Amino acid sequence: MIFSSGIFLILLIFDGAFSTPAISKSDGKYAPTWESLDKRPLPKWYDEAKIGIFLHWGVYSVPSFGSEWFWANWKNGGKPEKEFMRQNYPPGFTYQDFAKDFTAEFFTPTDWAAIFQKSGAKYVILTSKHHEGYALWPSKYSFSWNAKDVGPNRDLVGDLAAAVHSKNLKFGLYYSLFEWFNPLYQADAKANFKTNNFVVNKIIPEMVELVQNYTPEVIWSDGDWDANDTYWKATEFLAWLYNESPVKDTVIANDRWGVAIRCQHGDFYTCADRYNPKVLQNHKWENAMTLDKVSWGYRRYNYITDIMTTAELITTLTETISCGGNILINIGPTHDGRIDLIFQERLLDLGKWLSINGKAIYKSTPWKHQNDGITDYVWYTSKNATVFAISLEWPKNNTLKLESAVELFENKRPIVTMLGNLEKLKWSINKNRISKTVRIQFPNKATVACDWAWVIQIENPTLVHVVQNSVYN
Ligand SMILES: *[C@@H]1O[C@H](CO)[C@@H](O)[C@H](O)[C@H]1NC(C)=O
Ligand SMILES: *[C@@H]1O[C@H](CO)[C@@H](O)[C@H](O)[C@H]1NC(C)=O
Ligand SMILES: *[C@@H]1O[C@H](CO)[C@@H](O)[C@H](O)[C@H]1NC(C)=O
Numbered sequence: 001m002i003f004s005s006g007i008f009l010i011l012l013i014f015d016g017a018f019s020t021p022a023i024s025k026s027d028g029k030y031a032p033t034w035e036s037l038d039k040r041p042l043p044k045w046y047d048e049a050k051i052g053i054f055l056h057w058g059v060y061s062v063p064s065f066g067s068e069w070f071w072a073n074w075k076n077g078g079k080p081e082k083e084f085m086r087q088n089y090p091p092g093f094t095y096q097d098f099a100k101d102f103t104a105e106f107f108t109p110t111d112w113a114a115i116f117q118k119s120g121a122k123y124v125i126l127t128s129k130h131h132e133g134y135a136l137w138p139s140k141y142s143f144s145w146n147a148k149d150v151g152p153n154r155d156l157v158g159d160l161a162a163a164v165h166s167k168n169l170k171f172g173l174y175y176s177l178f179e180w181f182n183p184l185y186q187a188d189a190k191a192n193f194k195t196n197n198f199v200v201n202k203i204i205p206e207m208v209e210l211v212q213n214y215t216p217e218v219i220w221s222d223g224d225w226d227a228n229d230t231y232w233k234a235t236e237f238l239a240w241l242y243n244e245s246p247v248k249d250t251v252i253a254n255d256r257w258g259v260a261i262r263c264q265h266g267d268f269y270t271c272a273d274r275y276n277p278k279v280l281q282n283h284k285w286e287n288a289m290t291l292d293k294v295s296w297g298y299r300r301y302n303y304i305t306d307i308m309t310t311a312e313l314i315t316t317l318t319e320t321i322s323c324g325g326n327i328l329i330n331i332g333p334t335h336d337g338r339i340d341l342i343f344q345e346r347l348l349d350l351g352k353w354l355s356i357n358g359k360a361i362y363k364s365t366p367w368k369h370q371n372d373g374i375t376d377y378v379w380y381t382s383k384n385a386t387v388f389a390i391s392l393e394w395p396k397n398n399t400l401k402l403e404s405a406v407e408l409f410e411n412k413r414p415i416v417t418m419l420g421n422l423e424k425l426k427w428s429i430n431k432n433r434i435s436k437t438v439r440i441q442f443p444n445k446a447t448v449a450c451d452w453a454w455v456i457q458i459e460n461p462t463l464v465h466v467v468q469n470s471v472y473n
Contacts, residue, residue: 029239029242029243030238030239030242030243031239032235032236032238032239033235034229034235034261034264034265036239037235037238037239037242037265038265040242040267042252042267042268042284043249043250043251043252043267045170045217045250046123046218046252046267046268046284046326047284047326048122048362048363049122049123049170049326049362050122050321050326050327050361050362050363050364051119051120051121051122051123051317051326051327051329051354051361052121052122052123052124052125052172052218052286052326052327052328052329053116053119053121053123053124053125053328053329053330053331053347054125054174054288054290054296054328054329054330054331055124055125055126055127055330055331055332055333056068056127056130056290056296056297056298056330056331056332057126057127057136057156057297057332057333058102058127058129058130058132058134058136058297059071059095059098059099059102059132059134059151060130060132060297061102061297061298061332061333061334061335062098062099062101062102062335063084063098064297064298064299064300064332064334064335065080065081065084065299065300065301066078066080066081066084066295066299067294067295067296067297067299068130068131068295068296068297068332069131070095070297071095071132071180071181072131072180074095075095075180075181095132096145096150099134099145099150099151100150100151101151101335102147102150102151102152102335103151103152103335103336103337104147104151104152104154104156104335104336104337105152105336105337106336106337106338107152107154107156107159107333107336107337108337109159109160109162109163109164110163110166112160112163112333112339113160113163113164113166113167113169114167115339115344115347115348116164116167116169116347117167117168117169118347118348118351119329119347119348119350119351119354120350120351120353120354120355120358121169121329121347122169122170122362123169123170123171123172123217123218124160124164124169124170124171124172125171125172125173125174125218125220125328126156126157126160126171126172126173126174127174127176128157128173128174128175128210129142129175129176129179129206130174130176131176131178131179131180131223132179132180133145133176133179133180133181133182134146134147134151135147135206136156136157137155137156137157137158137210137213137214138155139206139209140205140209141201141202141205141206141209142202142206152337157173157210157214158213158214161214161216170217170218171214171216171217171218172216172217172218172219172220173210173214173216173218173219173220174220174221174222175206175207175210175219175220175221175222176221176222176223177199177203177221177222177223177224177232177256178223178224178226178227179198179202179223182198182202184197184198184201184202185198185202188227188231189226189227193226193227193228193231196231196233199231199232199233200233203232203233204233204236204237207219207237208237208240208245211241211245211246211247211251212245212246215246215247216247216251217247217250217251217252218251218252218253218254219241219251219252219253219254220253220254220256220270221234221253221254221256221257222256223256224256224257224258224259224261224262225256225259226259227258227259228258228259228260229257229258229259229261230258231258232257232258234257234258234261235257238253238257241253252267252268253266253267254266254267254268254269254270254286255268255269255270255271256270267284268283268284268285268286268326269281269283269284269285269286270285270286270288271285273288273289274287274288274289274290275287275288275325276289276316276319276320276325277323278319278323278370278371279323279370280323280324280366280370281323281324281325284324284325284326285324285325285326286325286326286327286328287316287320287325287326287327287328288328288330289316289327289328289329289330290329290330290331290332291307291308291313291329291330291331291342291343291346292306292307292331292332293306293307293308294306295332296330296332297332298332298333298334298335298340299332304342307342307343307346308346310346310349310350310353310451310452311392311452311453313329313346313349313350314350314353314392314452314453315392315453317350317361318379318390318392318453319371319379321361321364321381322366322367322370322371322379322380322381322390323366323370324365324366329347329350331343331347349452352451353450353451353452353453356419356420356449356450356455357390357419357420357450357453357455359383359388359419359455359457360381360383360388360390360419360455360457361381363383364381364382364383364388365381365382365383366380366381366382367380367381367382367387369404369405372389372402372403372404372405373403373404374401374402374403374435374437375391375395375400375401375402375403377391377392377393378390378391378392378400378402379392380404380405385459385460386457386458386459386460387405387408387457387458387460388419388455388456388457388458389402389405389455389456389458390453390454390455390456391453391454391455391456392453394442394445394454395442398441398442398444398445399439399440399441399442400439400440400442400456401430401437401438401439402437402438402439402440403435403436403437405438405458406429406436406437406438408438408458408460409427409429409438409458410429410436412460413461414458414459414460414461415457415458415459415461416440416456416457416458416459417456417457417459418442418443418448418450418454418455418456418457419450419454419455419457420448420449420450421443421447421448421449423443423447425440425441425442425443425456426440426441427439427440427441440456442454
Protein backbone atom coordinates (compact mmCIF):
# COMPACT_ATOMS: atom_id res chain seq x y z
CA MET A 1 0.00 0.00 0.00
CA ILE A 2 2.68 2.47 1.03
CA PHE A 3 4.75 1.34 -1.91
CA SER A 4 2.04 1.96 -4.48
CA SER A 5 1.11 5.39 -3.12
CA GLY A 6 4.83 6.20 -3.18
CA ILE A 7 4.93 5.39 -6.87
CA PHE A 8 1.84 7.53 -7.42
CA LEU A 9 3.51 10.50 -5.76
CA ILE A 10 6.66 10.05 -7.81
CA LEU A 11 4.71 9.97 -11.06
CA LEU A 12 2.84 13.13 -10.07
CA ILE A 13 6.08 14.97 -9.38
CA PHE A 14 7.63 13.72 -12.57
CA ASP A 15 4.60 14.75 -14.56
CA GLY A 16 4.56 18.19 -12.99
CA ALA A 17 8.21 18.83 -13.67
CA PHE A 18 7.95 17.82 -17.29
CA SER A 19 4.57 19.18 -18.36
CA THR A 20 5.53 19.44 -22.01
CA PRO A 21 3.42 22.44 -23.10
CA ALA A 22 6.04 24.74 -21.56
CA ILE A 23 8.70 23.25 -23.82
CA SER A 24 8.30 24.75 -27.22
CA LYS A 25 10.42 26.92 -29.42
CA SER A 26 7.67 29.39 -30.18
CA ASP A 27 7.92 31.06 -26.78
CA GLY A 28 11.67 31.40 -27.09
CA LYS A 29 12.51 28.38 -24.97
CA TYR A 30 14.43 25.22 -25.64
CA ALA A 31 12.89 22.11 -27.16
CA PRO A 32 13.97 18.70 -25.87
CA THR A 33 16.25 18.09 -28.84
CA TRP A 34 20.02 18.48 -29.10
CA GLU A 35 19.54 20.76 -32.07
CA SER A 36 17.66 23.20 -29.86
CA LEU A 37 19.67 22.70 -26.65
CA ASP A 38 22.96 23.19 -28.49
CA LYS A 39 21.89 26.72 -29.42
CA ARG A 40 21.89 27.85 -25.80
CA PRO A 41 24.68 30.38 -25.18
CA LEU A 42 27.17 29.32 -22.51
CA PRO A 43 26.55 31.33 -19.33
CA LYS A 44 29.50 33.70 -19.09
CA TRP A 45 30.65 32.86 -15.56
CA TYR A 46 31.91 29.41 -16.46
CA ASP A 47 34.50 30.33 -19.10
CA GLU A 48 35.74 33.19 -16.92
CA ALA A 49 36.13 30.98 -13.84
CA LYS A 50 38.61 28.52 -15.42
CA ILE A 51 39.29 26.50 -12.26
CA GLY A 52 37.06 24.21 -10.23
CA ILE A 53 37.49 21.70 -7.41
CA PHE A 54 36.02 18.20 -7.80
CA LEU A 55 35.21 16.09 -4.72
CA HIS A 56 34.67 12.31 -4.80
CA TRP A 57 33.17 11.42 -1.46
CA GLY A 58 30.93 8.50 -0.53
CA VAL A 59 30.78 5.11 1.17
CA TYR A 60 33.87 4.05 -0.87
CA SER A 61 35.77 6.57 1.27
CA VAL A 62 35.42 4.06 4.15
CA PRO A 63 37.38 1.10 2.75
CA SER A 64 39.36 3.76 0.79
CA PHE A 65 41.03 0.90 -0.99
CA GLY A 66 41.71 0.72 -4.74
CA SER A 67 39.38 3.45 -5.89
CA GLU A 68 35.80 4.70 -5.78
CA TRP A 69 35.02 1.60 -7.89
CA PHE A 70 35.69 -0.60 -4.85
CA TRP A 71 32.22 -2.20 -4.66
CA ALA A 72 32.03 -3.14 -8.34
CA ASN A 73 35.64 -4.35 -8.39
CA TRP A 74 35.05 -6.52 -5.32
CA LYS A 75 31.78 -8.00 -6.61
CA ASN A 76 33.17 -8.54 -10.08
CA GLY A 77 36.01 -10.63 -8.65
CA GLY A 78 38.80 -8.08 -8.43
CA LYS A 79 41.67 -9.89 -6.68
CA PRO A 80 43.04 -7.08 -4.48
CA GLU A 81 39.55 -6.15 -3.26
CA LYS A 82 38.56 -9.76 -2.53
CA GLU A 83 41.79 -10.37 -0.67
CA PHE A 84 41.42 -7.11 1.29
CA MET A 85 37.94 -8.14 2.39
CA ARG A 86 38.97 -11.70 3.27
CA GLN A 87 41.85 -10.50 5.43
CA ASN A 88 40.11 -7.65 7.23
CA TYR A 89 36.37 -8.29 7.45
CA PRO A 90 34.20 -11.17 8.68
CA PRO A 91 32.45 -13.39 6.14
CA GLY A 92 29.07 -11.97 5.21
CA PHE A 93 30.20 -8.38 5.57
CA THR A 94 28.40 -6.34 2.90
CA TYR A 95 29.25 -3.09 1.17
CA GLN A 96 26.26 -1.55 2.94
CA ASP A 97 27.92 -2.40 6.25
CA PHE A 98 30.59 0.20 5.45
CA ALA A 99 28.02 3.00 5.50
CA LYS A 100 27.80 3.31 9.31
CA ASP A 101 31.54 4.13 9.31
CA PHE A 102 31.09 6.97 6.87
CA THR A 103 31.10 9.27 9.89
CA ALA A 104 32.35 12.66 8.60
CA GLU A 105 32.88 13.85 12.20
CA PHE A 106 35.63 16.28 11.18
CA PHE A 107 33.71 17.68 8.23
CA THR A 108 33.70 21.45 8.77
CA PRO A 109 32.24 22.82 5.56
CA THR A 110 33.41 26.41 6.09
CA ASP A 111 37.01 25.19 6.57
CA TRP A 112 36.80 23.16 3.38
CA ALA A 113 35.35 26.12 1.51
CA ALA A 114 38.13 28.35 2.84
CA ILE A 115 40.76 25.97 1.42
CA PHE A 116 38.99 25.88 -1.95
CA GLN A 117 38.81 29.66 -2.02
CA LYS A 118 42.49 29.97 -1.15
CA SER A 119 43.35 27.56 -3.96
CA GLY A 120 42.04 30.11 -6.44
CA ALA A 121 39.25 27.82 -7.67
CA LYS A 122 35.98 29.55 -8.55
CA TYR A 123 33.62 26.59 -8.35
CA VAL A 124 33.25 23.36 -6.41
CA ILE A 125 31.58 20.18 -7.64
CA LEU A 126 30.60 17.42 -5.21
CA THR A 127 29.60 13.83 -6.05
CA SER A 128 25.99 13.98 -4.88
CA LYS A 129 25.75 10.29 -5.80
CA HIS A 130 28.34 8.01 -7.36
CA HIS A 131 27.76 4.64 -9.08
CA GLU A 132 27.19 3.00 -5.66
CA GLY A 133 23.87 4.90 -5.48
CA TYR A 134 24.46 6.33 -2.00
CA ALA A 135 23.00 9.87 -1.86
CA LEU A 136 24.93 12.57 0.02
CA TRP A 137 21.65 14.36 0.70
CA PRO A 138 18.36 13.08 2.22
CA SER A 139 16.96 11.95 -1.13
CA LYS A 140 13.27 11.07 -1.05
CA TYR A 141 14.08 8.43 -3.66
CA SER A 142 16.95 6.71 -1.88
CA PHE A 143 15.37 5.48 1.33
CA SER A 144 18.00 4.49 3.95
CA TRP A 145 20.82 4.69 1.40
CA ASN A 146 21.63 8.33 1.98
CA ALA A 147 23.80 10.43 4.31
CA LYS A 148 20.91 11.45 6.53
CA ASP A 149 19.67 7.91 7.19
CA VAL A 150 22.96 6.04 7.50
CA GLY A 151 26.48 7.31 8.13
CA PRO A 152 26.99 10.96 9.08
CA ASN A 153 23.26 11.59 9.70
CA ARG A 154 23.69 14.89 7.94
CA ASP A 155 22.80 16.63 4.68
CA LEU A 156 26.32 16.82 3.26
CA VAL A 157 25.21 18.41 -0.01
CA GLY A 158 23.24 21.15 1.72
CA ASP A 159 25.94 21.91 4.29
CA LEU A 160 28.72 22.13 1.70
CA ALA A 161 26.55 24.18 -0.68
CA ALA A 162 25.92 26.80 2.02
CA ALA A 163 29.61 27.02 2.95
CA VAL A 164 30.77 27.25 -0.68
CA HIS A 165 28.24 30.00 -1.40
CA SER A 166 29.37 31.90 1.70
CA LYS A 167 32.84 32.17 0.08
CA ASN A 168 31.31 33.46 -3.17
CA LEU A 169 32.23 30.33 -5.07
CA LYS A 170 29.82 28.55 -7.40
CA PHE A 171 28.47 25.18 -6.32
CA GLY A 172 27.78 22.30 -8.69
CA LEU A 173 26.79 18.66 -8.45
CA TYR A 174 28.15 15.51 -10.00
CA TYR A 175 25.44 12.90 -10.43
CA SER A 176 25.88 9.33 -11.65
CA LEU A 177 22.98 8.26 -13.85
CA PHE A 178 23.54 4.54 -13.46
CA GLU A 179 23.81 2.58 -10.20
CA TRP A 180 25.72 -0.70 -10.44
CA PHE A 181 23.43 -2.79 -8.27
CA ASN A 182 20.08 -0.98 -8.24
CA PRO A 183 17.50 -3.69 -9.08
CA LEU A 184 15.40 -1.20 -11.06
CA TYR A 185 18.41 -0.36 -13.20
CA GLN A 186 19.36 -3.99 -13.59
CA ALA A 187 15.84 -4.83 -14.75
CA ASP A 188 15.95 -2.08 -17.38
CA ALA A 189 19.38 -3.25 -18.51
CA LYS A 190 18.08 -6.82 -18.78
CA ALA A 191 15.28 -5.53 -21.01
CA ASN A 192 17.94 -3.89 -23.23
CA PHE A 193 16.74 -0.53 -21.98
CA LYS A 194 13.36 -0.92 -23.70
CA THR A 195 11.88 -0.22 -20.25
CA ASN A 196 12.93 2.82 -18.24
CA ASN A 197 11.37 2.47 -14.80
CA PHE A 198 14.67 3.33 -13.20
CA VAL A 199 14.91 6.65 -15.03
CA VAL A 200 11.27 7.60 -14.55
CA ASN A 201 11.03 6.63 -10.87
CA LYS A 202 14.50 7.32 -9.57
CA ILE A 203 16.84 9.35 -11.78
CA ILE A 204 14.68 12.16 -13.09
CA PRO A 205 12.84 12.78 -9.77
CA GLU A 206 16.16 12.72 -7.93
CA MET A 207 17.87 15.16 -10.30
CA VAL A 208 14.86 17.49 -10.14
CA GLU A 209 14.93 17.28 -6.33
CA LEU A 210 18.65 18.16 -6.31
CA VAL A 211 18.15 21.15 -8.60
CA GLN A 212 15.16 22.45 -6.69
CA ASN A 213 16.68 22.02 -3.23
CA TYR A 214 20.28 23.07 -3.84
CA THR A 215 20.20 25.23 -7.02
CA PRO A 216 23.51 23.86 -8.36
CA GLU A 217 25.19 25.95 -11.08
CA VAL A 218 26.76 22.88 -12.70
CA ILE A 219 25.19 19.51 -13.44
CA TRP A 220 28.03 17.09 -13.99
CA SER A 221 26.42 13.92 -15.27
CA ASP A 222 28.27 10.59 -15.45
CA GLY A 223 27.65 6.84 -15.60
CA ASP A 224 25.76 7.25 -18.87
CA TRP A 225 27.64 4.81 -21.08
CA ASP A 226 25.43 1.68 -21.01
CA ALA A 227 22.36 3.29 -22.57
CA ASN A 228 21.45 6.06 -24.97
CA ASP A 229 20.19 9.58 -24.26
CA THR A 230 16.61 8.54 -25.07
CA TYR A 231 16.69 6.02 -22.24
CA TRP A 232 18.07 8.64 -19.82
CA LYS A 233 15.46 11.24 -20.96
CA ALA A 234 18.45 13.54 -21.19
CA THR A 235 17.06 16.15 -23.57
CA GLU A 236 13.77 16.37 -21.63
CA PHE A 237 15.67 16.91 -18.40
CA LEU A 238 17.96 19.53 -19.94
CA ALA A 239 15.04 21.36 -21.56
CA TRP A 240 13.40 21.52 -18.13
CA LEU A 241 16.70 22.64 -16.58
CA TYR A 242 17.13 25.46 -19.13
CA ASN A 243 13.47 26.48 -19.40
CA GLU A 244 11.90 26.01 -16.01
CA SER A 245 14.37 25.29 -13.24
CA PRO A 246 15.40 27.84 -10.60
CA VAL A 247 18.90 27.97 -12.19
CA LYS A 248 17.75 28.14 -15.81
CA ASP A 249 19.78 31.24 -16.70
CA THR A 250 23.07 30.37 -15.02
CA VAL A 251 23.35 26.58 -14.88
CA ILE A 252 25.60 24.62 -17.18
CA ALA A 253 25.63 20.90 -17.90
CA ASN A 254 28.35 18.64 -19.25
CA ASP A 255 28.19 16.13 -22.09
CA ARG A 256 27.80 12.70 -20.43
CA TRP A 257 24.20 11.96 -21.35
CA GLY A 258 24.27 8.60 -23.13
CA VAL A 259 26.04 6.59 -25.80
CA ALA A 260 27.64 8.81 -28.49
CA ILE A 261 26.73 12.11 -26.78
CA ARG A 262 30.07 12.82 -25.13
CA CYS A 263 32.19 15.37 -26.95
CA GLN A 264 29.17 16.07 -29.22
CA HIS A 265 26.51 17.82 -27.13
CA GLY A 266 26.27 19.73 -23.86
CA ASP A 267 27.31 23.16 -22.59
CA PHE A 268 30.85 21.94 -22.10
CA TYR A 269 32.63 18.79 -23.24
CA THR A 270 34.46 16.48 -20.85
CA CYS A 271 35.04 13.78 -23.49
CA ALA A 272 37.23 11.40 -21.44
CA ASP A 273 38.57 11.53 -17.89
CA ARG A 274 41.75 13.65 -17.77
CA TYR A 275 40.94 15.01 -21.23
CA ASN A 276 43.80 17.30 -22.25
CA PRO A 277 44.01 17.55 -26.05
CA LYS A 278 46.82 20.20 -26.04
CA VAL A 279 45.38 21.83 -29.14
CA LEU A 280 42.73 24.54 -29.36
CA GLN A 281 39.16 23.15 -29.33
CA ASN A 282 36.20 24.75 -31.06
CA HIS A 283 33.80 24.10 -28.16
CA LYS A 284 34.08 24.88 -24.47
CA TRP A 285 35.60 21.91 -22.65
CA GLU A 286 36.81 20.83 -19.24
CA ASN A 287 39.79 18.74 -18.12
CA ALA A 288 38.50 16.70 -15.17
CA MET A 289 41.64 15.31 -13.53
CA THR A 290 42.66 14.04 -10.13
CA LEU A 291 45.61 14.88 -7.88
CA ASP A 292 45.92 11.22 -6.85
CA LYS A 293 46.86 9.94 -10.31
CA VAL A 294 45.48 6.49 -9.51
CA SER A 295 42.08 7.21 -7.95
CA TRP A 296 39.32 9.81 -7.61
CA GLY A 297 38.17 8.57 -4.20
CA TYR A 298 40.54 8.70 -1.20
CA ARG A 299 43.00 5.83 -0.74
CA ARG A 300 44.55 5.30 2.69
CA TYR A 301 47.70 3.71 1.32
CA ASN A 302 48.73 6.09 -1.43
CA TYR A 303 52.38 7.00 -1.91
CA ILE A 304 53.84 10.42 -2.54
CA THR A 305 54.78 9.31 -6.07
CA ASP A 306 51.07 8.73 -6.82
CA ILE A 307 50.30 12.38 -6.15
CA MET A 308 50.78 15.07 -8.78
CA THR A 309 53.47 17.55 -7.89
CA THR A 310 52.61 21.25 -7.83
CA ALA A 311 54.67 21.69 -11.00
CA GLU A 312 52.68 18.93 -12.74
CA LEU A 313 49.43 20.53 -11.61
CA ILE A 314 50.44 23.95 -12.93
CA THR A 315 51.64 22.39 -16.19
CA THR A 316 48.29 20.66 -16.70
CA LEU A 317 46.42 23.83 -15.78
CA THR A 318 48.46 25.91 -18.23
CA GLU A 319 48.04 23.50 -21.16
CA THR A 320 44.31 23.31 -20.45
CA ILE A 321 43.60 27.04 -20.17
CA SER A 322 45.76 27.83 -23.20
CA CYS A 323 43.63 25.50 -25.33
CA GLY A 324 40.31 26.96 -24.17
CA GLY A 325 39.49 24.47 -21.41
CA ASN A 326 38.57 24.74 -17.75
CA ILE A 327 40.36 22.52 -15.26
CA LEU A 328 38.46 20.54 -12.62
CA ILE A 329 40.90 19.41 -9.94
CA ASN A 330 39.75 16.36 -7.99
CA ILE A 331 40.56 15.35 -4.45
CA GLY A 332 39.01 12.59 -2.36
CA PRO A 333 38.13 13.58 1.23
CA THR A 334 38.39 10.91 3.95
CA HIS A 335 35.48 9.00 5.50
CA ASP A 336 35.82 11.10 8.67
CA GLY A 337 35.63 14.38 6.81
CA ARG A 338 39.26 15.46 6.45
CA ILE A 339 41.15 16.71 3.43
CA ASP A 340 44.52 14.97 3.40
CA LEU A 341 47.39 17.38 4.09
CA ILE A 342 49.09 16.61 0.77
CA PHE A 343 45.98 17.78 -1.09
CA GLN A 344 45.69 20.87 1.11
CA GLU A 345 49.31 21.71 0.33
CA ARG A 346 48.85 21.27 -3.43
CA LEU A 347 45.77 23.48 -3.41
CA LEU A 348 47.39 26.19 -1.33
CA ASP A 349 50.47 26.13 -3.60
CA LEU A 350 48.19 26.60 -6.58
CA GLY A 351 46.56 29.54 -4.81
CA LYS A 352 49.97 31.10 -4.19
CA TRP A 353 50.85 30.78 -7.87
CA LEU A 354 47.52 32.22 -8.98
CA SER A 355 47.79 35.16 -6.58
CA ILE A 356 50.70 36.33 -8.78
CA ASN A 357 49.74 34.87 -12.14
CA GLY A 358 45.94 34.77 -12.08
CA LYS A 359 45.83 37.69 -14.50
CA ALA A 360 46.98 35.31 -17.26
CA ILE A 361 44.35 32.71 -16.32
CA TYR A 362 40.98 34.07 -15.12
CA LYS A 363 38.84 35.63 -17.86
CA SER A 364 41.62 34.95 -20.36
CA THR A 365 40.95 33.81 -23.89
CA PRO A 366 43.06 31.53 -26.05
CA TRP A 367 45.50 33.39 -28.29
CA LYS A 368 46.11 32.55 -31.97
CA HIS A 369 49.01 30.32 -30.91
CA GLN A 370 48.87 27.89 -28.00
CA ASN A 371 52.23 26.11 -27.67
CA ASP A 372 55.30 28.05 -28.83
CA GLY A 373 56.88 26.92 -32.10
CA ILE A 374 60.38 26.35 -30.75
CA THR A 375 60.16 26.42 -26.95
CA ASP A 376 57.79 23.62 -26.07
CA TYR A 377 57.47 24.58 -22.41
CA VAL A 378 55.81 27.90 -23.30
CA TRP A 379 52.02 28.20 -23.65
CA TYR A 380 50.05 31.33 -24.49
CA THR A 381 46.87 32.98 -23.26
CA SER A 382 45.57 36.46 -24.01
CA LYS A 383 43.35 39.21 -22.75
CA ASN A 384 42.45 42.05 -25.10
CA ALA A 385 45.70 43.52 -26.44
CA THR A 386 47.86 41.66 -23.93
CA VAL A 387 49.44 38.28 -24.61
CA PHE A 388 50.78 36.10 -21.82
CA ALA A 389 53.58 33.62 -22.44
CA ILE A 390 53.53 31.10 -19.61
CA SER A 391 56.93 29.49 -19.23
CA LEU A 392 56.83 26.13 -17.43
CA GLU A 393 60.60 26.17 -17.00
CA TRP A 394 63.14 28.80 -16.10
CA PRO A 395 65.06 29.18 -19.37
CA LYS A 396 68.70 28.27 -19.60
CA ASN A 397 71.02 31.25 -19.45
CA ASN A 398 68.03 33.40 -18.30
CA THR A 399 67.03 33.92 -21.93
CA LEU A 400 63.67 32.81 -23.26
CA LYS A 401 63.53 32.22 -27.01
CA LEU A 402 60.12 32.48 -28.62
CA GLU A 403 59.08 31.96 -32.19
CA SER A 404 55.29 32.26 -32.18
CA ALA A 405 55.35 35.64 -30.45
CA VAL A 406 57.68 37.40 -32.92
CA GLU A 407 54.81 39.29 -34.53
CA LEU A 408 54.15 41.04 -31.20
CA PHE A 409 57.65 42.52 -31.27
CA GLU A 410 58.63 43.15 -34.87
CA ASN A 411 58.20 46.86 -35.73
CA LYS A 412 56.44 47.35 -32.41
CA ARG A 413 57.38 48.49 -28.96
CA PRO A 414 55.69 46.13 -26.57
CA ILE A 415 56.04 46.53 -22.83
CA VAL A 416 57.40 43.24 -21.53
CA THR A 417 57.30 42.29 -17.86
CA MET A 418 57.14 39.20 -15.71
CA LEU A 419 53.98 39.04 -13.59
CA GLY A 420 54.84 39.79 -9.99
CA ASN A 421 57.90 41.82 -11.02
CA LEU A 422 57.89 45.50 -12.00
CA GLU A 423 61.12 45.47 -14.00
CA LYS A 424 60.76 45.98 -17.78
CA LEU A 425 62.48 43.12 -19.54
CA LYS A 426 64.96 43.55 -22.39
CA TRP A 427 64.32 41.73 -25.62
CA SER A 428 65.79 41.45 -29.08
CA ILE A 429 64.80 39.90 -32.36
CA ASN A 430 67.18 37.40 -33.84
CA LYS A 431 66.96 36.62 -37.54
CA ASN A 432 68.76 34.04 -39.56
CA ARG A 433 68.01 32.56 -42.97
CA ILE A 434 65.48 30.02 -41.70
CA SER A 435 63.85 31.59 -38.69
CA LYS A 436 63.08 34.63 -36.62
CA THR A 437 62.99 34.47 -32.86
CA VAL A 438 62.61 36.92 -30.05
CA ARG A 439 64.89 36.59 -27.04
CA ILE A 440 63.57 37.85 -23.74
CA GLN A 441 65.99 38.46 -20.92
CA PHE A 442 64.58 37.08 -17.68
CA PRO A 443 65.17 39.01 -14.45
CA ASN A 444 67.58 37.87 -11.79
CA LYS A 445 65.91 34.80 -10.28
CA ALA A 446 66.71 35.99 -6.78
CA THR A 447 64.31 38.95 -7.29
CA VAL A 448 61.40 36.74 -8.38
CA ALA A 449 58.81 35.66 -5.81
CA CYS A 450 57.15 33.08 -7.99
CA ASP A 451 57.90 29.39 -8.29
CA TRP A 452 56.92 26.54 -10.66
CA ALA A 453 56.09 28.62 -13.75
CA TRP A 454 56.60 32.23 -14.86
CA VAL A 455 54.37 34.46 -16.91
CA ILE A 456 55.75 36.98 -19.40
CA GLN A 457 53.23 39.73 -20.07
CA ILE A 458 53.51 41.28 -23.51
CA GLU A 459 51.48 44.47 -23.77
CA ASN A 460 51.23 46.13 -27.11
CA PRO A 461 50.49 49.85 -26.59
CA THR A 462 49.48 50.28 -30.25
CA LEU A 463 46.85 47.60 -30.03
CA VAL A 464 45.59 48.86 -26.68
CA HIS A 465 45.03 52.19 -28.44
CA VAL A 466 43.13 50.54 -31.32
CA VAL A 467 40.93 48.55 -28.96
CA GLN A 468 40.04 51.65 -26.99
CA ASN A 469 39.27 53.60 -30.16
CA SER A 470 36.98 50.91 -31.44
CA VAL A 471 35.16 50.86 -28.12
CA TYR A 472 34.55 54.60 -28.16
CA ASN A 473 33.83 55.13 -31.89
C1 LIG B 1 17.84 4.01 -27.62
O1 LIG B 1 17.79 2.78 -26.98
C2 LIG B 1 16.53 2.14 -27.04
C3 LIG B 1 16.59 0.90 -26.21
O2 LIG B 1 17.68 0.11 -26.56
C4 LIG B 1 16.16 1.86 -28.49
O3 LIG B 1 14.89 1.28 -28.54
C5 LIG B 1 16.18 3.17 -29.26
O4 LIG B 1 15.96 2.92 -30.62
C6 LIG B 1 17.49 3.89 -29.09
N1 LIG B 1 17.37 5.20 -29.66
C7 LIG B 1 18.26 5.71 -30.49
C8 LIG B 1 17.99 7.07 -31.02
O5 LIG B 1 19.27 5.09 -30.82
C1 LIG C 1 38.57 43.11 -23.05
O1 LIG C 1 37.85 42.15 -23.78
C2 LIG C 1 36.62 41.80 -23.20
C3 LIG C 1 36.00 40.73 -24.04
O2 LIG C 1 36.93 39.80 -24.43
C4 LIG C 1 35.73 43.02 -23.07
O3 LIG C 1 34.54 42.66 -22.42
C5 LIG C 1 36.43 44.11 -22.29
O4 LIG C 1 35.67 45.27 -22.27
C6 LIG C 1 37.79 44.40 -22.89
N1 LIG C 1 38.49 45.34 -22.05
C7 LIG C 1 39.11 46.40 -22.53
C8 LIG C 1 39.82 47.27 -21.54
O5 LIG C 1 39.12 46.69 -23.71
C1 LIG D 1 74.35 33.16 -22.47
O1 LIG D 1 74.21 34.56 -22.39
C2 LIG D 1 75.42 35.27 -22.65
C3 LIG D 1 75.16 36.75 -22.47
O2 LIG D 1 73.91 37.06 -22.02
C4 LIG D 1 75.88 34.94 -24.05
O3 LIG D 1 77.13 35.60 -24.33
C5 LIG D 1 76.05 33.47 -24.23
O4 LIG D 1 76.36 33.15 -25.58
C6 LIG D 1 74.78 32.73 -23.84
N1 LIG D 1 74.96 31.31 -23.92
C7 LIG D 1 74.14 30.50 -24.54
C8 LIG D 1 74.46 29.03 -24.50
O5 LIG D 1 73.12 30.88 -25.12
